[in-house]
Amino acid sequence: MGPIVTLLSDFGTTDSYVAEMKAAILAFVRNAMLVDVTHEVPPQDVDRARLLLERYWQRFPPGTVHLVVVDPGVGTARRALAVECGHARLVGPDNGVLSPALSHREARAVELLPSARASATFHGRDILAPAAAALALGTPLAQLGRPVASPRLVTTPVPTPRPGGAMDGIVLTFDRFGNAVTNLTAGDDTGERTVEVASRVVPLRRTYADVAPGEPLALVGSSGLVEIAVRDGNAAHRLGLEQGMPVRLR
Amino acid sequence: MGPIVTLLSDFGTTDSYVAEMKAAILAFVRNAMLVDVTHEVPPQDVDRARLLLERYWQRFPPGTVHLVVVDPGVGTARRALAVECGHARLVGPDNGVLSPALSHREARAVELLPSARASATFHGRDILAPAAAALALGTPLAQLGRPVASPRLVTTPVPTPRPGGAMDGIVLTFDRFGNAVTNLTAGDDTGERTVEVASRVVPLRRTYADVAPGEPLALVGSSGLVEIAVRDGNAAHRLGLEQGMPVRLR
Amino acid sequence: MGPIVTLLSDFGTTDSYVAEMKAAILAFVRNAMLVDVTHEVPPQDVDRARLLLERYWQRFPPGTVHLVVVDPGVGTARRALAVECGHARLVGPDNGVLSPALSHREARAVELLPSARASATFHGRDILAPAAAALALGTPLAQLGRPVASPRLVTTPVPTPRPGGAMDGIVLTFDRFGNAVTNLTAGDDTGERTVEVASRVVPLRRTYADVAPGEPLALVGSSGLVEIAVRDGNAAHRLGLEQGMPVRLR
Numbered sequence: 001m002g003p004i005v006t007l008l009s010d011f012g013t014t015d016s017y018v019a020e021m022k023a024a025i026l027a028f029v030r031n032a033m034l035v036d037v038t039h040e041v042p043p044q045d046v047d048r049a050r051l052l053l054e055r056y057w058q059r060f061p062p063g064t065v066h067l068v069v070v071d072p073g074v075g076t077a078r079r080a081l082a083v084e085c086g087h088a089r090l091v092g093p094d095n096g097v098l099s100p101a102l103s104h105r106e107a108r109a110v111e112l113l114p115s116a117r118a119s120a121t122f123h124g125r126d127i128l129a130p131a132a133a134a135l136a137l138g139t140p141l142a143q144l145g146r147p148v149a150s151p152r153l154v155t156t157p158v159p160t161p162r163p164g165g166a167m168d169g170i171v172l173t174f175d176r177f178g179n180a181v182t183n184l185t186a187g188d189d190t191g192e193r194t195v196e197v198a199s200r201v202v203p204l205r206r207t208y209a210d211v212a213p214g215e216p217l218a219l220v221g222s223s224g225l226v227e228i229a230v231r232d233g234n235a236a237h238r239l240g241l242e243q244g245m246p247v248r249l250r
Numbered sequence: 251m252g253p254i255v256t257l258l259s260d261f262g263t264t265d266s267y268v269a270e271m272k273a274a275i276l277a278f279v280r281n282a283m284l285v286d287v288t289h290e291v292p293p294q295d296v297d298r299a300r301l302l303l304e305r306y307w308q309r310f311p312p313g314t315v316h317l318v319v320v321d322p323g324v325g326t327a328r329r330a331l332a333v334e335c336g337h338a339r340l341v342g343p344d345n346g347v348l349s350p351a352l353s354h355r356e357a358r359a360v361e362l363l364p365s366a367r368a369s370a371t372f373h374g375r376d377i378l379a380p381a382a383a384a385l386a387l388g389t390p391l392a393q394l395g396r397p398v399a400s401p402r403l404v405t406t407p408v409p410t411p412r413p414g415g416a417m418d419g420i421v422l423t424f425d426r427f428g429n430a431v432t433n434l435t436a437g438d439d440t441g442e443r444t445v446e447v448a449s450r451v452v453p454l455r456r457t458y459a460d461v462a463p464g465e466p467l468a469l470v471g472s473s474g475l476v477e478i479a480v481r482d483g484n485a486a487h488r489l490g491l492e493q494g495m496p497v498r499l500r
Numbered sequence: 501m502g503p504i505v506t507l508l509s510d511f512g513t514t515d516s517y518v519a520e521m522k523a524a525i526l527a528f529v530r531n532a533m534l535v536d537v538t539h540e541v542p543p544q545d546v547d548r549a550r551l552l553l554e555r556y557w558q559r560f561p562p563g564t565v566h567l568v569v570v571d572p573g574v575g576t577a578r579r580a581l582a583v584e585c586g587h588a589r590l591v592g593p594d595n596g597v598l599s600p601a602l603s604h605r606e607a608r609a610v611e612l613l614p615s616a617r618a619s620a621t622f623h624g625r626d627i628l629a630p631a632a633a634a635l636a637l638g639t640p641l642a643q644l645g646r647p648v649a650s651p652r653l654v655t656t657p658v659p660t661p662r663p664g665g666a667m668d669g670i671v672l673t674f675d676r677f678g679n680a681v682t683n684l685t686a687g688d689d690t691g692e693r694t695v696e697v698a699s700r701v702v703p704l705r706r707t708y709a710d711v712a713p714g715e716p717l718a719l720v721g722s723s724g725l726v727e728i729a730v731r732d733g734n735a736a737h738r739l740g741l742e743q744g745m746p747v748r749l750r
Contacts, residue, residue: 001252001281002501006269012676013263013513016555019506019537020722023559026535030561031501034535035276035284037269043677044732055266059273061280072732075707120707122722176262177293207325207370222270222372232294232322251502251531256519263513285526285534287519305516309523311530426512427543457575457620472520472622482544482572 002031003136004060008049009069009124010041017122021069021129028133035060044072046097050154051173051181053090054100055223062087067132068097069124080112080123081151082131082144089135091128096154103153110145159184162248171197171228171245178234180241184226184249194218196248197228198239204249208232218249252281253386254310258299259319259374260291267372271319271379278383285310294322296347300404301423301431303340304350305473312337317382318347319374330362330373331401332381332394339385341378346404353403360395409434412498421447421478421495428484430491434476434499444468446498447478448489454499458482468499502531503636504560508549509569509624510541517622521569521629528633535560544572546597550654551673551681553590554600555723562587567632568597569624580612580623581651582631582644589635591628596654603653610645659684662748671697671728671745678734680741684726684749694718696748697728698739704749708732718749 005025011017018039025032037056041049049070057066064087071078071093079094085107092098094111101107118126131144159169169184186193186204193204195218203211204218204226211217213232216239221227226249230238255275261267268289275282287306291299299320307316314337321328321343329344335357342348344361351357368376381394409419419434436443436454443454445468453461454468454476461467463482466489471477476499480488505525511517518539525532537556541549549570557566564587571578571593579594585607592598594611601607618626631644659669669684686693686704693704695718703711704718704726711717713732716739721727726749730738 004276013538014540015675016537016552017675017722019535019556020559022535023556023561026504026561027559031533033281035269035272037266038263040264052266056269056273059270059277061273061276073709076709119720119722121719125722175265175267209323209326219371220369222267222369222375254526283531285519285522287516288513290514302516306519306523309520309527311523311526425515425517459573459576469621470619472517472619472625 002033003029004033004035004064005029005132005136006035006037006056006060006064006066007039008037008041008052008067009039010043010045010049011039011069011124013039017124020125021067024125024129025133025136028130029136032133032136041070044070046070046072046095047154048173049097050099051156053097057088057090057100060088064088065132065136066090067128068092069128070097071095071123074123075120079148080127080131081109081148082112082135082141083107083109084141089141091132091135094148094152096152098151099154102151103155108141109148109151110141111148112145156183164250167249169247169249171241171243171247173243174236174241178230178236179221180228180235181221181223182226182228182247184247185224186220186226186249194250195226195228196250198241198245200239202228252283253279254283254285254314255279255382255386256285256287256306256310256314256316257289258287258291258302258317259289260293260295260299261289261319261374263289267374270372270375271317274375274379275383275386278380279386282383282386291320294320296320296322296345297404298423299347300349301406303347307338307340307350310338314338315382315386316340317378318342319378320347321345321373324373325370329398330377330381331359331398332362332385332391333357333359334391339391341382341385344398344402346402348401349404352401353405358391359398359401360391361398362395406433414500417499419497419499421491421493421497423493424486424491428480428486429471430478430485431471431473432476432478432497434497435474436470436476436499444500445476445478446500448491448495450489452478502533503529504533504535504564505529505632505636506535506537506556506560506564506566507539508537508541508552508567509539510543510545510549511539511569511624513539517624520625521567524625524629525633525636528630529636532633532636541570544570546570546572546595547654548673549597550599551656553597557588557590557600560588564588565632565636566590567628568592569628570597571595571623574623575620579648580627580631581609581648582612582635582641583607583609584641589641591632591635594648594652596652598651599654602651603655608641609648609651610641611648612645656683667749669747669749671741671743671747673743674736674741678730678736679721680728680735681721681723682726682728682747684747685724686720686726686749694750695726695728696750698741698745700739702728
């Protein structure tokens with residue numbers, strides 16, 4: 001029963017890049033269980049990769065290694081990191097993408113030692129994947145490099161409380177269905193609450209079926225965050241939503 | 251050698267939804283062998299998912315669990331099912347998508363018990379994946395819920411015999427190459443037979459190479475059904491074919 | 501710890517074709533570790549599949565079986581091959597796609613025996629996948645068919661030396677980011693060198709960060725070949741590059 005290694009990248013699925021990374025892992029960990037998260041992060045969209053990682057990294061069994069390769073700075077002086085946090089290990093560039101783990105108090109990070117044999121443009125295959133393999137084999141973090149005191153941290157903006165119990169937040173990202181994920185949280189009481197976005201007032205409901213087809217609604221999504229959706233439709237297009245747009249929960 | 255779990259959904263491959271389902275399975279079945287069928291079923295296209303499932307579910311080794319999550323009714327009163335049929339087990343919503351197995355006489359279905367901790371919008375992760383994991387571990391079907399007497403069944407239309415040995419059918423779906431899959435069957439004798447579709451008469455041949463490049467033909471596809479194709483071309487576009495369009499085999 | 505089988509095809513990821521091939525492998529090799537390279541080779545683009553295979557086939561652990569199904573001639577008299585070369589085994593049609601292995605002196609190839617039960621249009625599932633499974637189980641190559649003396653070989657054009665140390669080559673292919681891969685090689689000395697392409701002169705640099713954002717450059721890509729790129733941009737679109745276009749390294 002091999003160690004689990006998840007892969008997240010912006011390499012797309014039409015080239016051999018992902019397969020080359022997998023081969024680099026399997027060369028060290030012949031029985032690794034490889035799980036693709038997605039390789040369709042928009043090219044160089046570190047923010048999107050960070051928000052995705054936040055959703056899944058703590059859901060996998062203890063010992064899982066998460067390899068994240070969205071790396072616009074490849075070949076520059078940007079550091080490459082290995083991180084340990086609780087029972088999870090992560091590998092990726094030091095560009096903020098690993099913040100969901102690094103922001104935990106107990107997280108420890110090391111800077112991966114550069115390899116003389118690494119290509120200048122494909123550290124995912126030549127540096128990061130071998131480091132993920134080493135962690136999957138149980139190599140202690142300290143053996144992979146020097147401790148890093150202040151890795152790059154990017155955090156999701158925190159909502160702002162407003163008078164009368166309202167909260168101001170923003171649209172963080174969209175999913176495939178056009179649902180807008182915000183940084184707002186809401187408890188189970190969806191009763192009389194509404195969300196204002198793009199000059200509209202949208203009711204907060206428990207599930208899609210609580211409004212008529214084609215109608216907009218807000219709901220607490222599966223990540224625990226408030227999402228803005230259109231039943232059987234695409235909220236991004238229908239409501240003209242954009243990343244960073246302000247939202248207010250009343 | 252872990253149990254095989256196949257995954258079919260309309261979640262796309264750009265979000266973390268599929269990875270979250272996989273994490274939910276691996277949390278229970280650490281050595282599961284996960285096989286993605288496709289996650290690019292058009293959103294909420296239950297019919298397309300059903301036709302895909304029909305093609306593959308009986309091809310996998312005994313004991314395989316098939317998880318199907320195309321679920322427009324998530325969060326409503328629609329039931330979630332676990333099904334046993336021969337050596338296969340299936341999990342999915344009770345919206346007809348599991349009909350290829352449910353239509354067998356020996357199929358048995360139970361209604362999955364709702365979980366208090368399930369999100370309202372992501373039963374794939376919170377209810378269906380854990381049920382698939384339980385089945386993969388060998389949990390008897392009866393332990394997962396109450397028997398369901400009349401699950402929702404959707405069946406592929408049966409062709410209509412016509413005078414003179416002809417058969418009337420319809421276009422069921424298309425594949426990536428633009429080939430139109432019909433509900434017609436034809437034996438090995440492709441001799442003098444033709445298919446009428448969209449005001450054209452197309453010869454029934456054994457293989458693409460039996461016509462010139464760019465020419466239309468009909469052939470018995472790899473599912474055993476008659477398909478309409480264009481050699482080195484896209485039949486859907488070239489012949490103006492649409493789902494549900496009538497076809498006649500003479 | 502099951503044998504590794506990689507899969508490369510033009511089947512796309514929206515149909516069940518890939519799953520059906522995997523089921524055919526798992527039926528024989530229940531513990532196979534299946535690694536998708538890509539299934540998004542443009543339909544029938546044998547050349548593209550060959551260039552991809554060249555990048556990855558030697559990177560996988562010894563004993564890996566590479567299944568390649570880009571097969572415009574399916575159903576015709578074209579042969580199907582199993583190949584052994586060093587510690588790797590490959591299976592695919594005899595249309596040149598396996599040339600990266602076949603061009604090695606020690607490569608041995610056999611013609612797969614046709615199966616009476618094979619469909620006329622899906623040899624990937626009915627002939628090639630079972631052959632890959634047999635090789636994965638350790639079946640000697642000779643048991644799979646008769647030796648083939650002269651399999652179809654397609655080789656990448658070799659660059660032409662020019663007076664003054666220049667080399668003439670061509671654009672072979674593009675990756676997802678719009679980088680153009682050429683058939684030119686260059687040593688580590690990128691000092692004063694340039695690449696001419698599409699009436700432009702582009703500097704050869706070590707990495708993207710050696711030019712300003714939006715600027716074109718050439719660099720030695722991760723395959724060891726010279727690539728033409730635009731920092732944070734798409735070289736194919738920005739420079740109007742096309743497959744087969746001449747390039748000159750000075």
